[in-house]
Amino acid sequence: RAARHGNKLGATGPFFYKLTRALCELMGEAFPQLVSSRKQIEKVLLQEEEQFAKTLDKGLRLLEQDIAELKGTEIPGETIFTLYDTYGFPVDLTNDIARERGLTLDYEGYEKAMEGQRERARAASKFGIDYNAAGLQLEGKTEFTGYDHIDGHEKIRAVIVNGEEKTAEAGDEAVVVLERTPFYAESGGQVGDTGLLTWSGGRFKVTDTRKEGDNHLHLGTLIEGELFPGLEVDARIDHARRERTKRNHSATHLLHAALRKVLGEHVSQKGSLVDPDKLRFDFSHFEAVTPEQLREIERQVNEQILENSPVQTEITDMEKAQEKGAMALFGEKYGDVVRVLSMGTDNYSVELCGGTHVSRTGDIGLFRITSESGISSGVRRIEAVTGMGALDWIDGTERTLREAARLVKGSRESVIEKVQQTIDRNRQLEKEVDALKAKLASSAGTDLASTAVDVGGLKVVASELEGADRKALMETADQLKNKLGEGVVVLASVEDGKVTLVAGVTKSATGRIKAGDLMKHLAAQVDGKGGGRPDMAQGGGNDPSKLEDALAGVAGWVEKNIA
Template sequence: MSSNPQSLSGNEIRTLFLNFFAERGHQILPSASLVPEDPTVLLTIAGMLPFKPIFLGQRTPEFNRATTSQKCIRTNDIENVGRTKRHHTFFEMLGNFSFGDYFKEQAIAWGWEISTQVFGFSPNNLVVSVFEEDDEAFAIWRDQIGVPEARIKRMGADDNFWASGPTGPCGPCSEIYYDFHPERGDENIDLEDDSRFIEFYNLVFMQYNQDAEGNLTPLQKKNIDTGMGLERMAQILQKVPNNYETDLIFPIIETAAKIAGIDYHKSDEKTKVSLKVIGDHVRAVVHMIADEIRASNVGRGYILRRLIRRVVRHGRLIGISGEFITQVAETAIALAESAYPNVRQREAAIKAELQREESNFLRTLDRGEKLLEEIIQQVKQQGKTVISGESAFTLYDTYGFPLELTQEVAEENNLTVDEAGFDVEMQKQVERAKAAHETIDLTVQGSLDKLAEHIHATEFLGYTQPAATAKVEVLLVGGVAQEAAEAGTDVQIVLNQTPFYAESGGQIGDRGYITGDGVVIRVDDVKKESDFFVHFGRIERGTIRVGDTVTAQIDRACRRRLQANHTATHLLQAALKKIVDEGISQAGSLVSFDRLRFDFNCPRALTVEEVQQVEEQVNTWIAEAHSAKIEILPLAEAKARGAVAMFGEKYGEEVRVIDFPSVSMELCGGTHVSNTAEIGVFKVISEAGVASGVRRIEAVSGPAVLDYLNLRDKVVKDLSDRFKVKPEELPERITTLQNELRTSQKQLDVLKGQLAIAKSDSLLQTAESVGDYKIIVAQLDDVDAESLKTAAERLLQKLSNGAVVLGSVPEAGKVSIVAAFSAEVNKKGLQAGKFVGAVAKICGGGGGGRPNLAQAGGRDASKLPEALTQALSDLKAGLS
């Protein structure tokens, strides 16, 4: 217990909660992954979700009591994030659970005890709610706990009755609220008033089973499911106005604010909202990537991508133009690592994914700007003055343009935006998000979920059989179940058994054919959805029907290439451990027909000699002809023998072990050669860094080596012909040309700099005085961005106290603008980064930088004089 509960940090609150219930017989369990085992839910949305099979009677619990701090993601109210005090996408739910053990009386007593004695809340600050028909809970609160009747509120089923779905376990709940203003009295208490009340602890009494007609039957074993919001508790205990200003989130916000060169507490409400969104979303994406979620256009991958893009958008709204998310993510990682060590362990993967997505989206934003220009031209050509809500929403949803930015650009062109139409499109998006929030109903997976109870899991025969007779269990066209399909149709087929390997563990799916009575289907890919192998292909001839008996035949040549590359990947990891560092571990892999890729954790680049030694070691093992030993073992035994497991991979109680004795032993479900000699030869193509602490080796093996060498030979011959030298003379010839080019470029840069300085010196005579400040705003023709920056810095040095804004058109269609401000100008509230970004918008561009020096670009050179005129006017106004 804390001697001063009102000063608790978020980490201390979490620890106190878990320890309180551990002392009362609860098993502390780690947070489950954000990727739930329940296939009907995209993300872990509540603390009880990992225990849902227990509550449904599908699994026997190992403990009768448990307590957790569960990380959760919800996106159904994403538009409220940052705008309200307590809406989040990522949050932590503290919970205590009873599986047929204690019930209402004990749960309520402990709920009151931890609230008042551990967290130190005065009873005068607490109000409770109960289900309107739950007289038992009402009596416990009043008679045993001593809460005055006036502070026990009966609520309807919408607020205080929990159900897992239309049928199944359910029951009333009781909630504990914190009252920030008890001095207002107990009359007319309105728990919906979030300026006065905040619900922080929900106790669910799971006592009934509900049937399809809505009838309630008492459960033989009654359960307790509770949830205490960690962020809400931190807000109350740390006495801050909202969840975002707690120590769980605010350091992330401060990092973003520092990058933007602003002060959160001095910012307007609009800027604060953007900073809160950044703080919340960065926290969310860090944990999502730590739990192996990758950005994509479907399912949970789409949610991750959407959150990252919202961070970028809000970064631009507060003046950040370049990449910044990885810097903010470092703060989020540091905050999380004590409670969730996997976040720090996955740091390299997190930053690599964020950097890649941010970089790609920034390019998308650039395309969005071009689309907006086209929309504006179309509107003007049609003689209209309003950009449609649909167009504005397309810019927002597809290209990441905030409505405010579209409105600003429209206003500059004497246009307006149909905001009501935009809101209609946004509401449609919200409804789509809500529909997708609770359940997965995505193409193939959605259809398979509906059919799952009628079909059996696919039996995989491919380890020993290249072909098999099978029955068509499911036929999908575009993800929709069909009874039959004809030639020319792209289909997805589920068989009762198959020799085709489904994409898994980095190895891509097999190719081949499914044939039957007059039908031929070319299979291009195979993926595993839950327990079903889905064959993606195209009907080349005939008609396929559900229930047909067919022959499934893999492409043996492709399979042999996959086997060679997959075994070579295992040998590569073993060689890296032996030659470079025993601590090297896999961070990802790809096993394809034509190549292999292996990502591994390593803090430094490999030397040329090390890469060569690794390659030689793999080829030595290949030549030594080591035979494979494949066993199915208990997981604990496999690890005890020294089998290498991939971090983050989920394994069952029994695992498949691929062992090349004295060389490599790994847990792996992929296909492999029976003897290393079958690989033939191994060749490293490249070694490079892909993220902080993560390196990547790309290589080829077997027949792919010949393909690689033939291509290289062709390229060398072509270069030799062009340079008219022998192949062995190519390096020397290219080095000579590079040296000549570098010398010429240096000379050109020197001349450009000298020209810019010469032009800029003449501008000193044009400096204007505004009070104690000197300002220069001018255009220098044919000066590149770097030289323009040099000129601005030189002029400011000579002015000493003032501001310089220079513009140039270094090449057709491009504008460069630089702003240099002295410290005294900064003290007047003018910052070069924000200033130059606003000026550049006039030229159809943007930019930013430090308060004292910043650069921006644009695309409309004809608007540069207008932009500089505006800059002069704004400087005079700001310094007056």
């Protein structure tokens, strides 16, 4: 609202962020973090202002268009929702504008559209399988033993097939609930464990483990035998997969700490995914992380790995955990008793976490960042690999580098120099090609000028130029317009099954015929679209087979439409 009112009062650029200085002077004593974080506050406010300026511009255009077409005095709920959902346009801002125009808002329609979106989101978040436990009242609680054990002899409490509790037979997809389990259930960004449940005469392949309330749900397929409540089974997780996941999860904690140390204390986790192959970490930050910062982040994480310090866990209450400086993970729910995970020298990272982790930081082996990107306003994403995954990634990069060196006839050491030489040579060749195309255009213009036909006092040329790109067509059209004096030029080419069209009308003739109108007609003939200014227009099409007839009909179209 402040940005909009400033805009209405004549502010032509961002101004709100400048108020930070005055706020620090007035309230800095009561809120010291205003002073210590002033530079960052100004950066974030400036970024938000610049982004909102674009939002305001797009949203106002849409709103003005809808108001102009409005029948009555109420702005439809669908319009309000589109402004909010697509453009981030606040509802109260829409209401302000409506009130200034003497209009009202259809809040009921807006709420209906919002509820429709919520329903779609809820539907998208469901398991996506028919054999889930949703709606079933599962009693009891699964005891998780997986921090210390990778296997166990356990008793089945429930078996669910197609949403019903019943005996599972070979081939069934089912959900199994155990009294106790070493299988970690998907939580806090860490994927669920996989593995096997076995017993005399039977095997159940666990493909995922999830949580419902206090119970662990083991999702999978019965390979052989029967599964029923009361049956005792040997539960064993895929140990190698768990170990890879642990490395990635522990590295995520070190990464979080490194980000805060390198980028600033404003960094907080906004989401994560930890699986056996990689880690993905989303965090709050207002700009792209520079290559230098990424190198320092990676260096700090690997430094902690090389220290090989023990990873410590402590079960305590939330108050004591906060006293230790523990950070809570995004999306995790905590009770009165929490698990505090500390790792690295001098408690480099201290977080609340219920996931599985390595015993020592050195178990991670190696940490390598593979990408950094923005995923939404103020949120960045880092993807990385650890252990053998990191070695495989480095090996793949080395192979790519060696292949690039081979292609430019260089070595690993000289590849950059060789690539630069190749780029420079290509640029020089492109200049030479452009010069030759210009000469060809001039030559073609001279030749084509002799083919012009007179239509109502205008000289009309319509021709296909083989191998010409759009730039060459434009240059040739300009050459022809200069030679014709007063006339119309249409040039075309075909490449990879696509038609490129250019139409030109000399300035003196634009009062009699428009290049844009001619192009719309031409492009439609070859299954395409086009348009442009009265003196120059461009277009294209998908049907080269009709180009010859389209060009042959240009003179006739000019004759019919000439003023």
